[in-house]
Amino acid sequence: xxxxxxxxxxxxxxxxxxxxxxxxxxxxxxxxxxxxxxxxxxxxxxxxxxxxxxxxxxxxxxxxxxxxxxxxxxxxxxxxxxxxxxxxxxxxxxxxxxxxxxxxxxxxxxxxxxxxxxxxxxxxxxxxxxxxxxxxxxxxxxxxxxxxxxxxxxx
Amino acid sequence: xxxxxxxxxxxxxxxxxxxxxxxxxxxxxxxxxxxxxxxxxxxxxxxxxxxxxxxxxxxxxxxxxxxxxxxxxxxxxxxxxxxxxxxxxxxxxxxxxxxxxxxxxxxxxxxxxxxxxxxxxxxxxxxxxxxxxxxxxxxxxxxxxxxxxxxxxxxxxxxxxxxxxxxxxxxxxxxxxxxxxxxxxxxxxxxxxxxxxxxxxxxxxxxxxxxxxxxxxxxxxxxxxxxxxxxxxxxxxxxxxxxxxxxxxxxxxxxxxxxxxxxxxxxxxxxxxxxxxxxxxxxxxxxxxxxxxxxxxxxxxx
Numbered sequence: 065x066x067x068x069x070x071x072x073x074x075x076x077x078x079x080x081x082x083x084x085x086x087x088x089x090x091x092x093x094x095x096x097x098x099x100x101x102x103x104x105x106x107x108x109x110x111x112x113x114x115x116x117x118x119x120x121x122x123x124x125x126x127x128x129x130x131x132x133x134x135x136x137x138x139x140x141x142x143x144x145x146x147x148x149x150x151x152x153x154x155x156x157x158x159x160x161x162x163x164x165x166x167x168x169x170x171x172x173x174x175x176x177x178x179x180x181x182x183x184x185x186x187x188x189x190x191x192x193x194x195x196x197x198x199x200x201x202x203x204x205x206x207x208x209x210x211x212x213x214x215x216x217x218x219x
Numbered sequence: 220x221x222x223x224x225x226x227x228x229x230x231x232x233x234x235x236x237x238x239x240x241x242x243x244x245x246x247x248x249x250x251x252x253x254x255x256x257x258x259x260x261x262x263x264x265x266x267x268x269x270x271x272x273x274x275x276x277x278x279x280x281x282x283x284x285x286x287x288x289x290x291x292x293x294x295x296x297x298x299x300x301x302x303x304x305x306x307x308x309x310x311x312x313x314x315x316x317x318x319x320x321x322x323x324x325x326x327x328x329x330x331x332x333x334x335x336x337x338x339x340x341x342x343x344x345x346x347x348x349x350x351x352x353x354x355x356x357x358x359x360x361x362x363x364x365x366x367x368x369x370x371x372x373x374x375x376x377x378x379x380x381x382x383x384x385x386x387x388x389x390x391x392x393x394x395x396x397x398x399x400x401x402x403x404x405x406x407x408x409x410x411x412x413x414x415x416x417x418x419x420x421x422x423x424x425x426x427x428x429x430x431x432x433x434x435x436x437x438x439x440x441x442x443x444x445x446x447x448x449x450x451x452x453x454x455x456x457x458x459x460x461x462x463x464x465x466x467x468x469x470x471x472x473x474x475x476x477x478x479x480x481x482x483x484x485x486x487x488x489x490x491x492x493x494x495x496x497x498x499x500x501x502x503x504x505x506x507x508x509x510x511x512x513x514x515x516x517x518x519x520x521x
Contacts (some may be wrong), residue, residue, distance in 0.1 A: 075281035087462070089445055094313060096293075106478060106480065107481070109475060109479040110479050113469060113473075113479060116469060117465035117466065117468075117469055118465060119465070128439075191362060200472075200473045200475070201472060201473050201494060202473040204473030204475050204490075204494075205473075205474070205494070207474065207475075208474045208481045208482055208483075208487045208490065209281075209434075209479035211481050211482075211483050211487070212483065212484075212487040212488075215483060217449060217450055217484045218450060218483065
């Protein structure tokens with residue numbers, strides 16, 4: 065009897081685990097691809113942020129490498145990564161709002177603002193930490209502007 | 220029996236009179252403003268720290284448009300829908316004709332120029348701790364912003380909440396000037412306390428409310444249900460928010476979390492304001508937050 069309960073419980077647990085896994089990661093390759101780009105942004109921003117916070121010493125070369133990567137990320141053609149039906153109404157694993165597909169010109173303008181901020185960071189990265197700090201504010205503003213308009217709040 | 224009735228009637232009259240007196244809108248004593256001077260630079264800092272534009276600019280305004288304080292944003296609550304009024308410098312539609320005293324009465328006591336109570340959707344329970352120098356400086360700065368001739372919309376509030384006099388009773392219970400976090404604070408923590416508890420009115424969202432809409436001050440900054448019904452507004456106490464002081468300051472500056480995600484939701488609006496503060500002020504906020512702990516509001520021991 066006890067064994068049976070254990071097996072049933074284990075079965076339920078694994079179902080729950082699969083459910084959680086699905087809720088966390090999309091099975092849609094397009095969503096996976098664009099999420100990966102976001103992770104690459106975060107990784108490189110962390111290098112710059114660590115210097116601003118004084119967690120690591122300012123290093124012009126490391127800062128420039130991170131900034132160069134961020135510029136490259138803004139240059140990736142993402143047009144195939146946002147197919148119809150990859151919004152949060154169709155896929156619970158993404159927070160992308162359907163409004164994106166209704167406002168492509170504005171999304172493009174916000175993307176351009178991000179690209180401009182990345183270029184500004186590239187110019188600042190080799191100067192000093194104060195310049196990096198100022199450019200980080202512009203980058204943060206660009207990220208936030210798009211997320212505010214087109215990303216659903218976290219649950 | 221007749222004597223008893225007379226006595227009872229007397230008690231009713233007295234209680235009523237006391238109620239009328241107690242629920243009367245409060246005002247600042249004009250003499251207190253005698254030696255107060257205004258400073259525009261200071262006023263601009265107060266404007267951003269106080270987050271005026273987040274509620275009083277037009278819905279969806281960005282950039283320079285956020286300095287046009289024509290109102291119109293809608294705030295849906297359990298008590299009705301409040302619509303932010305025009306506080307631009309227009310003398311008719313806005314508050315351009317207000318004196319420093321008028322602004323002080325509004326911010327510190329939630330009292331309008333005609334002696335009416337304001338609804339606490341306007342966070343005067345926090346602003347009540349503002350210094351008069353900051354009020355006068357903000358008054359000067361608001362005068363430099365554009366005048367917009369757009370009439371304010373009336374709040375959509377039903378009975379009994381449409382009887383403003385009742386707010387006098389609410390204020391008696393929940394408008395409590397004075398600091399929540401007391402004790403031996405450093406100068407930096409004290410500055411942070413002023414920015415968080417007074418100007419920034421952080422507790423208005425990050426502290427849970429009771430059934431009457433009053434802040435539960437014993438659960439200060441402990442996090443709260445999101446009024447939108449979705450998710451939860453996070454707690455900011457030292458035991459809940461494990462970010463370093465540098466993390467908090469950077470978040471308030473660029474909007475990046477320690478994971479380098481960006482701020483979302485209402486906090487994106489807040490960061491548009493806090494990004495305008497000085498590094499010292501952002502670090503002061505961080506130092507204060509690290510000093511707040513639960514379950515009882517107390518200073519975190521060194």
